[in-house]
Amino acid sequence: MKTVFGPVPSRRLGNSLGIDPVPFKTCNWNCVYCQLGRTSPFTLERREYVPRVQILEQLQEAIAALPPGAVDWVTFVGSGETTLHSELGWLINAVKQETELPVAVITNGALLHLPQVRRDLLAADAVLPSLDAASERLYRKINRPHASLRLPQLLQGLRDFRAEYGGQLWVEVMLIKGINDGLRDLQALSAALETISPDEVHLLLPTRPPAEPWVEPASEEALQRAQFLLGRRARIIAETGGAFSLSGDSDVAEALIDILTRHPMREKDLLATLTKWTAEEGAALLGRLQDQGRIQPVSRRGERFWSIAQGRY
Template identity: 35%
Template sequence: MGRIFGPVASRRLGRSLGIDVIPYKTCSFDCVYCECGGTTDLSVERKNFYPAGDILEELEARLGQMKENPDILTLSGAGEPTLYLGMGELISGMKDLSGIPVAVITNSSLISREDVRGELSLADIVVPSLDAATPTCFERINRPHPSIRLEDIIDGLTRFIEGYRGEVRLEILLVEGYNTDMENLEGLKTIVSGLDIASIQLNTAVRPGTTGDANALSHERMEEIRAMFGDRCEIVANVSSKARHEDASASENILSMIERRPCTAADISAALGLGVPQTIKLMDSMIASERVVTESKEGMTWYIASDRTST
């Protein structure tokens, strides 16, 4: 499977070309809100999962196919990108290859490590997350690897921001009943008030997570919390459009699209407001049920309705 996906229209980063450097659901957390499903390999061991040179070759080929360069190259995907031991080499190579800014979206779990902070500092934008201010809340919402401590994350995040010359956009993802009590919110407010960051980005669980009770906050409640965090805080979740999709209705919407024309995962994701990993998971299910077939063309995977190929 290719490691490059998109470009995807991102509210936070613009037209983003994603680079997924981690095997599916290899992560240091097993967050209750994760749209990709439960973590299958809960780990803090950094590995060279894929040769950086191979990823750079794929990136060069993909950029060569595009009529217009993306706004940004983003290390993200269905796992934690800082688990990739070649992250620093890859970021440097991406910038040398393209001159396009690089962003990393991270759950902050390994930011207490000096080597990880050094590699993250090579990126132009870092989007770390911090969902909890107390160990109890941290365990409840993020369900981390047993070796990870919240106090180490907060200390590492502070150290990183103090020495970083790029832009930090801190994400806080809120789940009703998990981290929305005033003790946690006041604690987060105290922590972030001392951080020199560009923005605080409030998100919520607008898509199905790993548990049945990972529910989104209302737009009104999100606005209340945004005001609590002050002028640097913005809401990035699409809560007003109620973007939560059930698999059945999403599948029907996808079929209605690909019956008209072949689409990539990025096309479907952008049109329906689904995450790319969630889209790929849905497509795999639809392929297994023989409702969809794939075709490779110019290095990209296209999804086609089975009925369309038989006519």
């Protein structure tokens, strides 16, 4: 599995060259909306999951192969929690030596109470942590964090990081119908966000297959209400209109698995990326990969998605 992937179209970061520094679903949260399924391994351990030099070599190769202007951001993101990689600070600085592209880190923020994690992130141009709840009850219901993690820790970590960090802090809020989209919960979230003072608040919906089948996206009305209550910093982030491109790859099956490892896709969107293939040829490829035990269909809200086979739904 490649650690450096893409570029892929991102909702906020244009064409983003991704760095996925931890193995599939290595995380300290087990979010009900996680598009990659339930967490395993569930861990707090920070270590060098992938050798840092190996990641850097892959990045150098990827940058050398791309035409100028093909990438807008280099983004640490992927199939687990990025800050669990103990060499994240070294890696961010190494990327900045290699390229002038801005660097973003997507993280759940659960380890920001650790001074070393905050130091590791200082060189990034943008950090995107999550905050879906302002009560311990909702934190445990939505994010299902590791038993030793508590909400006050998460909030204090975010506040401390804001005080130390001069880059862009964009807090992500995932809005789930009937769970955290009510008036009182949004007012509590708004008060918590005021104490953090991020540059932006990004409102997201669980549009890809959630780990738990009962998770539904908040309604358009709830989304608008959230934007109003969370104030001038809040932006509604629509799902990207950009498409993954597969037909140009020499090994379409491997490219497809690479994408599905981080981004499960609706079947109809997936078949649309195979622009040089007929629908029958695309369906045959999916069937073959399923028979080989490499990908799986996932049904949510009456729609069919595809994910890699390791995903636990």
